[in-house]
Amino acid sequence: MPILSQEESQAILKKVLSFxxxxxxxxTLQGRLSGNIRYARNNVSTAGMSDNVSLAVEARFGKxxxxxxxxxxDDATLRQCVKRAEEIARLAPEDPEYVPMLGPQQxxxxxxxxxxxxAITPDMRAQAAGDSIALCESRKLTAAGFLEDASSFQALRNxxxxxxxxxxxxxDYSVTVRTADGKGSGYAVADFAxxxxxxxxxxxxxxxxxxxxxxxxxxxxxxxxxxxLEPAALVSDExxxxxxxxxxxxxxxxxxxxxxxxxxxxxxxxEKLFDDRISIYTDPQNATAPGGVFDGEGLPVKRMPWxxxxxxxxxxxxxxxxxxxxxxxxxxxxxxxxxxxxxSLEDMIKSTAKGILVTRLWYIRDVDPQTLLVTGLTRDGTxxxxxxxIKFPIKNMRFNESPVIMLNNVEALGKPVRLGGNVIxxxxxxxxxxxxxxxxx
Numbered sequence: 001m002p003i004l005s006q007e008e009s010q011a012i013l014k015k016v017l018s019f020x021x022x023x024x025x026x027x028t029l030q031g032r033l034s035g036n037i038r039y040a041r042n043n044v045s046t047a048g049m050s051d052n053v054s055l056a057v058e059a060r061f062g063k064x065x066x067x068x069x070x071x072x073x074d075d076a077t078l079r080q081c082v083k084r085a086e087e088i089a090r091l092a093p094e095d096p097e098y099v100p101m102l103g104p105q106q107x108x109x110x111x112x113x114x115x116x117x118x119a120i121t122p123d124m125r126a127q128a129a130g131d132s133i134a135l136c137e138s139r140k141l142t143a144a145g146f147l148e149d150a151s152s153f154q155a156l157r158n159x160x161x162x163x164x165x166x167x168x169x170x171x172d173y174s175v176t177v178r179t180a181d182g183k184g185s186g187y188a189v190a191d192f193a194x195x196x197x198x199x200x201x202x203x204x205x206x207x208x209x210x211x212x213x214x215x216x217x218x219x220x221x222x223x224x225x226x227x228x229l230e231p232a233a234l235v236s237d238e239x240x241x242x243x244x245x246x247x248x249x250x251x252x253x254x255x256x257x258x259x260x261x262x263x264x265x266x267x268x269x270x271e272k273l274f275d276d277r278i279s280i281y282t283d284p285q286n287a288t289a290p291g292g293v294f295d296g297e298g299l300p301v302k303r304m305p306w307x308x309x310x311x312x313x314x315x316x317x318x319x320x321x322x323x324x325x326x327x328x329x330x331x332x333x334x335x336x337x338x339x340x341x342x343x344s345l346e347d348m349i350k351s352t353a354k355g356i357l358v359t360r361l362w363y364i365r366d367v368d369p370q371t372l373l374v375t376g377l378t379r380d381g382t383x384x385x386x387x388x389x390i391k392f393p394i395k396n397m398r399f400n401e402s403p404v405i406m407l408n409n410v411e412a413l414g415k416p417v418r419l420g421g422n423v424i425x426x427x428x429x430x431x432x433x434x435x436x437x438x439x440x441x
Contacts, residue, residue: 003031003118004053006165009155012055012073017159019082022059022089024101026158028296029055034150037125042133042142047122059085060101063094097320102298103160110290117169117195118151125149128173128200135204136177141211143204145175149195154292162298170421171195175204176380177211178441184217184393185441186210187360187380189232191421193290210359210381217393219437220384226355227432228348228385231417231424233361233378240361241424243372244403245280245336248306250315250325259372259404260312267315274310274407279339281305282332289418291333301333340416340425348414348428350388355428357383357390361399373402377438396441397434406432 004012009029016027031053038046054071059082066088070081125147136143149171156164174189186207192198234241253260253267260268283303284291293301297319305313314330322329349357364376378396385391406429414426 003033003151003153003167004029004155006155009153009165010157010163012078013155013157015075016055016057016078016082017157019079020057020059020086020159022061022086022159024060024159025082025085026058026101026156026162027055028058029053029155030153032150032152034148034152035120035122035125036146036148037122037129038146039129039133040144042137044126044129044133047125049122055081057081057085059089061086061089063096063098064089064092065095065098066090066092099319099323101158101160102162104162105164105294105298105300107164107166107293107300108284108302110285110293112169112193112290112292113151113167114169114194117149117171117193120149120171120195124195128198131201132175132204135201136208139208139212140180141208142178142180143175143207144178145173145200145204147171147173147200156294156298158298164294164298166293168292169193171198173198173200173203175200175207177204177207179211179215181215183441184211184213184215185380186212186214187232189236189419191418207380213383213390214381214393214441217382217395218384219395222397222434222436224431224433226352226411226428226430228345228352228355228357229361229427229429229432230345230357230359231419231426233358234427235420235422235424236360236362238364240364240374240401240403240406241336241338241422242420243364243366243374244407245306247372248312248315250317251321253315254321254325257370259370259402260315261370269312269315272311273404274307275410276310277339277341277410277413278307278310278407279305280307281337282335283337284333286337286423288416289335289337289421289423291335291421293333295331295333299329299331301331304330306336335421337423338416338425340413343412343414345414345426348412348426349385349390351412352385352388352428354387355385356394356432356434357381357385367400368402371402372404373400375400375435377440379440396438398436398438400433400435 068084359381
């Protein structure tokens with residue numbers, strides 16, 4: 001089934017509501033049409049497409065609710081889905097955190113759908129993979145990559161008069177390049193809403209250069225070092241910044257489960273917890289990474305400062321927790337923007353007397369959730385810097401670090417780029433803690 005338009009989606013949802021006998025009823029339609037290609041050892045291994053549209057119906061009787069789903073939209077199936085949701089609701093216990101469904105809302109209209117991206121063909125994917133493989137073969141390197149593009153939509157409607165709809169396009173690409181002997185590795189990753197910004201050759205060249213430069217890695221003593229963290233080291237694999245942003249939750253802080261909790265109760269909103277240069281905000285209309293304009297309940301996502309010049313300005317409040325605390329709820333659209341500087345990565349390296357360049361962090365795991373202390377490993381290109389130049393590759397190391405401490409040890413912020421749907425600058429951080437060596441490439 002193709003991506004449904006706003007008119008087609010709302011026509012189905014209107015029909016759903018007309019079949020309901022519940023006190024409150026809501027329908028959510030979601031669809032995604034995607035294509036992909038995967039390659040390894042300089043050969044394409046898989047290519048495919050997926051197409052899915054699904055409906056979730058929530059029915060409520062008083063404070064009881066039930067949800068049922070389906071992926072066919074004839075009248076009989078829709079009636080049965082609504083009936084099943086109502087049967088579940090009648091059997092469910094009352095929800096102690098019930099809040100009524102939202103009424104009509106006003107939403108922003110960012111440019112999250114690009115027709116050129118929606119029009120990507122299998123031939124275009126094959127060409128991108130072929131370009132990447134050819135570049136690596138010419139340098140006697142081996143590439144493994146994954147390219148996926150998607151068009152998607154989400155539509156909401158409820159019996160209180162709320163109506164919402166948004167379309168998206170996205171292209172995600174990552175490539176790992178290894179030397180023939182397997183001793184050197186490089187990595188590049190990127191995502192875009194507009195395919196015109198995508199260049200498989202340029203990204204592969206970046207990974208290939210790192211792979212070629214990372215052979216004969218030397219071991220150095222673990223300890224505290226000045227590091228330059230590329231964006232992929234900050235947000236990929238549920239990275240350091242993701243964890244920080246997702247921890248800006250009012251309820252966790254108020255209940256004593258967060259680094260934002262105050263002794264004796266309450267949270268640290270309004271307190272300065274980070275370096276003056278740290279500002280993080282949500283902006284669905286950001287030109288580089290436009291985002292979703294409503295959450296799962298239909299609450300509008302707007303520009304919202306979370307951290308401003310090091311001060312915690314706002315926390316996420318669910319509708320229940322906001323009602324309990326007599327404040328406005330805050331929706332999070334799933335992506336964030338972090339302010340940066342004007343320096344390039346090369347500029348940051350030139351200004352470093354001694355330090356380490358980190359391409360990527362992975363296998364990140366929590367150590368202490370209340371301080372956000374995590375552990376993980378470097379990979380795919382780690383280099384020692386001396387007197388403003390990359391001197392030699394180094395063996396990978398395990399780190400133990402908290403993004404809270406990290407954002408108090410900022411020496412420089414580079415020019416922000418899009419990654420993972422977010423906008424992130426590379427960072428130079430002092431006293432970053434490495435605890436042990438790893439022989440893994």
